[in-house]
Amino acid sequence: MTMNTQTHAANCEDCPVHNLGNLKKLGINMAEFDFVVALAGNPNTGKSTVFNALTGLRQHTGNWPGKTVTRAEGGFVYGAKRFKLVDLPGTYSLLSTSTDEEVARDFILFGQPDVTVIVVDATRLERNLNLVLQVLEITDRAVLCLNLMDEAKRHGITVDARALARDLGIPVVAASARQEEGIPELLKYIYEVATGTYVCRPHRLERTAPHLERALTELTRRISAEFPEIPNARWIALRLLEGDQKIIDAVRNGELRSLIRRTPIRQNEPMVNEGAV
């Protein structure tokens, strides 16, 4: 009996959730990594603060939209896996054509991150969800970081994280990145989604117009036939219907094909933390 308790305690200590010591911040030393994690979100939601908390880097953080216009990269080790973290420019949507939005969208689409962490401002959830829904159209492996919970609390705003997770079909972590609150849980979910332990069932948009739905289904079918393994054929179809030149080019010159080849490599990773076994 005593033995058993001890084993439990030992397991808890090893368990990544309870031990931030398991998080090894790699800074920019990240020659080899197992998973790629993208950090997306609206401007000014604390993406860079989350980035710094995870990597131990000190990217300058500023309180204004448009502070990060390029990608910053860093890394960390968690649960014996090496993660590369890419901080994307903050954007309100992925549909327009400014260079910073393109950097973000191209990375989520063509960079094929294993997990996309979407950082949102808990005090402005509705507006932030617009971007979340767009990201979930492109990728089905995402974690929502509900940041600035301290500010929300100060303003008397409450967010039902559980209901949000159910509606979006992805893990939701309430966090205050400035105080490093929620970072352990965030790490846990990144790990679980990356390794496939947690399977996301992302929310997809409901489109009401039937003629649009018909066209979309038709085109999606054709794309899936030509690129059988593509994960987001429907989104590609939508962009083609909208006449997005970048996506048209990607279909034409085969960039889309290279995207498929990379995907299956990381299936069936061991799902348990080796340290605990």
Place this chain on the structure above:
Amino acid sequence: MKNETRQTNGTDAILSTANTLRWEIGDNIHDTLVESIYTDAQRIAARTVTVPESRPAFSFDRQLDRLITSRWFGFPLMFLMLAVVFWLTVEGANVPSAMIASLLVDTVHPWLRGAFSVLGSPWWFTGLMVDGVWLAMAWVISVMLPPMAIFFPLFTLLEDFGYLPRVAFNMDSLFRRAGAHGKQSLSMTMGFGCNAAGVVATRIIDSPRERLIAIITNNFSLCNGRWPTQILIASIFFGALVPAHLAGLATAGAVVAVAMLGIFFTLAVSWGLSNTVLKGEASAFSLELPPYRPPQLWQTLYTSLIDRTAIVLWRAIVFAAPAGAVIWLVSNIHIGELSLAEHFINNADPFGILLGLNGVILLAYIIAIPANEIVIPTVLMLTVLSAKLTGVGDGAGVMFELDDASGVADVLRAGGWTMLTGLNLMLFSLLHNPCSTTIYTIYKETKSVKWTAVATVLPVLMGLVVCFLVAQVYRLLA
């Protein structure tokens, strides 16, 4: 090969299907999509977020916004804020600057000279390394480090607090009237730190036309390489006009005036470009005013001191070292009686004086293309050389430190400087080509030799014209 053709046919079929379907659906697909995104977002938010009925916590932010972005107080408040930041920088930087200078120049420099001669170094090598390279670096550190160590944290605190988007909000209508993008005010503000960073920051602007305008005009934001020049010259020529206890304020006022002039030129040139070669309508955008957040004091101090200050200083040192060597060489290689520097200065003097500048300043700006930071040291050294002053400096090609601004003032006056020279140097420092790093960044961002050339040459031409006009008016009135 055959396989390839089949693939191409497959993708072509997809694209042509997409084309046909697009015509059938009509062009409201974008709206339909955006609508369904908003509907879903609204529904999910309504289910998960509870907002209190009355929101007293927001009212402080709102009151503050009403003041900061007010039609009447917005701009005066901005000027005042800038003036206070500069005043603190000017007042605070004097003492540490003098201390660093006395250490690096008065103590280390003679010691290095001694060490070199003990090791049997030939005179020209000692001159090149100790009098050229070492002194250039020492000067840059003592002139730049203290102001930067004060200016950057102050500026970063304002930034973290959430002031910058409000500045952008205030400036927006001005930029729109100039035919440019309102977000240009953000990249312009970034330029006050570093123009290369400002040019990269223009990526937030969607339209290529407006982005190009923002890139070309970013150089009119005084960067941190030019603040020390402005502050020093202003304190010599403007601070001296008023009683001593007001000198700091007068200096800060003059520097703010030049910075404002820079904003004026940004708007004027933007307007000029958008009405000639870069014609077009200003596009609309929405700017989110983020909540005011208490800055994280220690982290701000750390990042602005270690990352920003150290990186900028390192860059300055890297550029100052070879420039110091060049200065020493042009002052010590003689053709006939005179050194290369003296030949150039003598030939350029008539042209320089026509502009209200002089040959020394023109040569200094050529040598200082890699980094604006070394203009003042170069000017001083060349002034001593060409005016053949006795009693100051250590000889040809030796940059020296004078303990305070009045020492510098004596050298400049002896070199024939007047109020006009000082004024025009400040103007020319505002209006001249970007530094080499910025030029390279502009090329990387625009991928166009033509626009890089425009962004490089346009400010110099403007500087020459403005200095010329000011000189004529000044001489007419004086």
